[in-house]
Amino acid sequence: MLSIAIAAPATAAAAPKSPKKGDTTAPQTTITAGPDASTTSESASFSFASSEPGSFECALDAAAFAGCTSPKSYTALLLGDHTFKVRARDSAGNVDATPATYAWQVVAEPVADDGVCAIDPADGQAALTTAIQSCPDGSRVSFPAAKTYHQTDSITIEGRSNLTIDGNGSEFVSSAPNDGSLKKPNWLIFESANILVEDMTVRGNFAGGARTGVPQGNQFNHGFQIYGGDGTTIRDVSVLNVFGDFVNTAASGARSIGGDVRAGQMPRNVRVQRLTGTTAQRMCVSFSAGIGMWLEDSNLSDCHYAGVDLEPDWSDVPLRDVHILRNTISGFYLFAIAVVGPYDVDAIPGDIDGIEIRGNVTPTASDTCWPAVIAERGPMSNIVTADNTLRTLYDGIRYREVNTGSITANSITIQASPNYCGPPIGLPVRVEEGSTNIAVSGNTSSGY
Numbered sequence: 001m002l003s004i005a006i007a008a009p010a011t012a013a014a015a016p017k018s019p020k021k022g023d024t025t026a027p028q029t030t031i032t033a034g035p036d037a038s039t040t041s042e043s044a045s046f047s048f049a050s051s052e053p054g055s056f057e058c059a060l061d062a063a064a065f066a067g068c069t070s071p072k073s074y075t076a077l078l079l080g081d082h083t084f085k086v087r088a089r090d091s092a093g094n095v096d097a098t099p100a101t102y103a104w105q106v107v108a109e110p111v112a113d114d115g116v117c118a119i120d121p122a123d124g125q126a127a128l129t130t131a132i133q134s135c136p137d138g139s140r141v142s143f144p145a146a147k148t149y150h151q152t153d154s155i156t157i158e159g160r161s162n163l164t165i166d167g168n169g170s171e172f173v174s175s176a177p178n179d180g181s182l183k184k185p186n187w188l189i190f191e192s193a194n195i196l197v198e199d200m201t202v203r204g205n206f207a208g209g210a211r212t213g214v215p216q217g218n219q220f221n222h223g224f225q226i227y228g229g230d231g232t233t234i235r236d237v238s239v240l241n242v243f244g245d246f247v248n249t250a251a252s253g254a255r256s257i258g259g260d261v262r263a264g265q266m267p268r269n270v271r272v273q274r275l276t277g278t279t280a281q282r283m284c285v286s287f288s289a290g291i292g293m294w295l296e297d298s299n300l301s302d303c304h305y306a307g308v309d310l311e312p313d314w315s316d317v318p319l320r321d322v323h324i325l326r327n328t329i330s331g332f333y334l335f336a337i338a339v340v341g342p343y344d345v346d347a348i349p350g351d352i353d354g355i356e357i358r359g360n361v362t363p364t365a366s367d368t369c370w371p372a373v374i375a376e377r378g379p380m381s382n383i384v385t386a387d388n389t390l391r392t393l394y395d396g397i398r399y400r401e402v403n404t405g406s407i408t409a410n411s412i413t414i415q416a417s418p419n420y421c422g423p424p425i426g427l428p429v430r431v432e433e434g435s436t437n438i439a440v441s442g443n444t445s446s447g448y
Helices: 125-133
Strands: 004-006 029-033 044-050 054-060 066-068 072-074 080-090 100-106 116-118 140-142 148-151 155-158 161-174 187-190 193-203 224-227 230-242 247-250 268-273 276-280 283-287 290-296 299-303 306-310 319-325 328-332 337-340 352-358 373-376 380-386 389-392 397-399 402-408 411-414 429-431 436-441 444-446
Touching (some): 029 080, 044 080, 044 100, 072 080, 125 148, 276 283, 283 299, 373 380, 373 402, 397 402, 429 436
Parallel strands (some): 116 140, 140 161, 148 161, 161 193, 187 224, 224 247, 230 268, 230 276, 276 299, 283 306, 290 319, 299 328, 306 337, 352 380, 389 411, 397 429, 402 436, 411 444
Antiparallel strands (some): 044 072, 080 100
């Protein structure tokens, strides 16, 4: 039986007003016009109608319903899937209980293809970087099949656009020193647009078990480090044994140690798809800043701190429109997925907004008494956790200082006895102080 602890009352979303006496029939809402199902336009306009006179309420994606009129327009939409919803309210106060919905996708402009740029560089990151720089923007950089390259620093893609890096099954092995003195990711992508990296193995030189011992240094030797830019995709890539994260994003001002994490470009529209990551001495994946971020269909294991960390480095750093979808995460020290505000001060309202955690699986519990999924140290808003299958030693899902969100249809197994971690006992779902408008329903639990 599911148990929910609520330390402070969570306020339900405002319910429609009761209809006036005599009229209890809700109106029907129809969307009459919208964008193409797939479009490159970052704007969208919707027209809609009701079967009765009255007013309308609209919502985009995870946002709450708000009053609107037809037509309703949106601008500056991010790449990815979107859903528009509209419901009618008649003059008696009846509200359409089945809002009309419209789903569509904003896609990137096609990457220009000026042809394949086949390269076969000498070993070493300098030769690798130079070979890539020799290929013009708009080309497909193609490495030889199944070759191995070695590096002692970062292969750098800087200020480029419309470029595909096809590893063609090759492996890139780093022996950069793991002393925390410099940021030496295997691949460094800096302030670039529409970059696709695919079909390669990236290997660091971290040999220890990720969850044993104390993490050393600053651990900046990530597999992929993305600073700023717009439209970076990492797909069908394996990352192994890195002294850092498999993938990390940050503002471009954070490139140097001690750099300003609030300066420069914020990364936008980053997609990590079908990543296989094994053994990281920090997080599996860390989005430290960004607007429009996706981690999808990936298999992540053996990470010292955590699976996925959604945590701005500092206040006034945005982390919005983030989607953690259908990933398998196993072997982590703390939590599987965390949405956490910055340590310096409370997050600024609106900076952490629109986080979707859906369809993920954690076959194993963490090594410590942390929730499998945690959202805390806000304010943060529109946090959705749904359809996940989670194992834990303590709480399954915990929200604190979340304004508007939901915890629905999750399957939670508490692996140890409920008091294994000491008081308070672990619960499948815990909604705590400072959280409002949180819908909790349809969750199941076992082992509790």
